[in-house]
Amino acid sequence: MPPSQFALSFVEEGWRAARTLSIVLVRELQFDVTHYVKGHVDSTVLQMITPYPYLRIIAVRRNWFKMVRLVVLVWGLLRRHWRLVIVDNAKTYRLVKRFANLWGIAVIEARERHQQLLYHINGKALDVPTLVQGLRADMYHANSAFL
Amino acid sequence: MRIALFFDKHLRGTAGRYFERAFDELGVPYDHYWTRQAHSGLRGYDLYVRIDHGDYRYDLPSVLRPAIFYAIDTHLRKPWRAIRRQSYHYDLIFCAQREVLRFFRRAIWLPFGCDLELHRPLAFPKQYDIAFVGTEGGLPRKLLLETLRERYPAHFIGHAHFTQMRQIYSQAKIGFHYIGLQTNTSSYVSMRVLEVMACGSLLVTNQTPDGSLDCMGLRHQRELVCYHGFEDIFPTIDYYLSHEQERQRIADAGREAVRSHHTYRHRAQTLLAETSVALSHLYPRLQSLQQWLSRREKAL
Numbered sequence: 001m002p003p004s005q006f007a008l009s010f011v012e013e014g015w016r017a018a019r020t021l022s023i024v025l026v027r028e029l030q031f032d033v034t035h036y037v038k039g040h041v042d043s044t045v046l047q048m049i050t051p052y053p054y055l056r057i058i059a060v061r062r063n064w065f066k067m068v069r070l071v072v073l074v075w076g077l078l079r080r081h082w083r084l085v086i087v088d089n090a091k092t093y094r095l096v097k098r099f100a101n102l103w104g105i106a107v108i109e110a111r112e113r114h115q116q117l118l119y120h121i122n123g124k125a126l127d128v129p130t131l132v133q134g135l136r137a138d139m140y141h142a143n144s145a146f147l
Numbered sequence: 148m149r150i151a152l153f154f155d156k157h158l159r160g161t162a163g164r165y166f167e168r169a170f171d172e173l174g175v176p177y178d179h180y181w182t183r184q185a186h187s188g189l190r191g192y193d194l195y196v197r198i199d200h201g202d203y204r205y206d207l208p209s210v211l212r213p214a215i216f217y218a219i220d221t222h223l224r225k226p227w228r229a230i231r232r233q234s235y236h237y238d239l240i241f242c243a244q245r246e247v248l249r250f251f252r253r254a255i256w257l258p259f260g261c262d263l264e265l266h267r268p269l270a271f272p273k274q275y276d277i278a279f280v281g282t283e284g285g286l287p288r289k290l291l292l293e294t295l296r297e298r299y300p301a302h303f304i305g306h307a308h309f310t311q312m313r314q315i316y317s318q319a320k321i322g323f324h325y326i327g328l329q330t331n332t333s334s335y336v337s338m339r340v341l342e343v344m345a346c347g348s349l350l351v352t353n354q355t356p357d358g359s360l361d362c363m364g365l366r367h368q369r370e371l372v373c374y375h376g377f378e379d380i381f382p383t384i385d386y387y388l389s390h391e392q393e394r395q396r397i398a399d400a401g402r403e404a405v406r407s408h409h410t411y412r413h414r415a416q417t418l419l420a421e422t423s424v425a426l427s428h429l430y431p432r433l434q435s436l437q438q439w440l441s442r443r444e445k446a447l
Binding site: 014015016019037039040041042044045046047048049050059112114115 | 283285286287289290291293294296297298305306376377378380381
């Protein structure tokens with residue numbers, strides 16, 4: 001079944017937290033996730049990464065990243081495409097949050113500290129199972145207001 | 148013969164500590180000072196040695212001579228600028244990276260070493276297929292490490308206290324290392340290379356473009372294993388995970404090579420010997436260092 005929900009991820013500082021969450025979203029909630037990684041990555045390295053259906057990784061050169069970030073975000077929002085956006089950088093979080101408030105999308109901060117994966121929605125810390133449970137409730141129950 | 152050794156002791160696992168222990172082992176008479184103490188009228192030493200500890204607020208004053216500097220963080224942008232600026236105040240620079248020697252007037256390559264007290268094999272069962280102790284780093288290292296995590300579930304990839312390193316590497320069949328190739332200064336033989344080998348694990352790494360590993364006598368398929376390109380990483384690791392005898396043979400040879408040529412004691416000896424050779428014509432009192440070293444070598 002093709003995915004019905006779309007998520008966007010801007011990877012600038014970490015990788016592990018965003019990657020782990022995206023795999024869960026793809027496998028358990030049938031999301032379509034696209035990672036935009038800041039910086040040049042050799043195509044051989046991208047091929048080495050374990051592939052999952054509906055999980056894409058796009059490496060964007062540093063000079064282009066700011067522009068690509070804005071274009072992708074606005075394009076998706078105008079089309080009502082994104083359900084949630086994953087970020088790991090404070091500046092990007094502030095930018096995305098401005099748009100998110102206008103269009104009503106969820107922004108998840110995904111970070112790694114001392115080997116622990118940390119996820120925050122609106123400043124509230126959540127672990128992956130709680131996050132999945134909440135997202136699932138949002139998908140299937142009209143009166144759920146997790147995001 | 149008396150030496151003044153300068154570095155800050157904020158962290159326990161710094162090169163300065165290793166050199167301090169090496170000087171103790173060699174019986175070199177020295178006094179340790181923090182770099183901020185350099186301006187408090189320290190005189191009467193035959194040699195002033197500064198070991199890079201990542202903070203460049205204080206420098207040695209020009210009256211303290213002969214002075215040498217072991218520069219380590221030359222692969223980082225901001226420290227590199229500070230090191231270059233301060234390098235003019237020293238008679239001789241030792242660099243952990245071979246690639247940067249050409250930027251200094253008078254510099255000698257002195258790669259990292261290992262401390263056999265901290266980096267030695269322990270009798271633990273090999274429970275990890277692969278181990279990497281360190282930060283995630285930038286691209287492509289963080290992607291590679293996460294891919295290794297996903298492919299080899301029995302792993303230790305992450306941060307650990309420097310005292311736990313020997314335990315982790317002793318429990319690992321393979322120690323992974325990636326030498327950054329983005330710029331000339333990012334490709335160098337880091338501490339991890341020697342730490343993995345000293346702990347009796349097989350080191351799987353990529354080759355530095357300048358051939359530093361070969362220059363150190365660490366050869367592919369003899370003392371360590373090199374992968375050639377990203378696509379070669381998984382086949383290389385898989386091969387050595389399934390060929391235990393070969394893996395153990397190379398790991399043992401690597402450990403022996405590191406023990407006999409690449410400890411901080413060897414580095415301290417080289418530092419003093421090279422200094423006396425390079426500077427004794429400018430500072431005749433360093434001739435006594437040369438004599439002292441040869442006497443010490445005979446005694447050891």
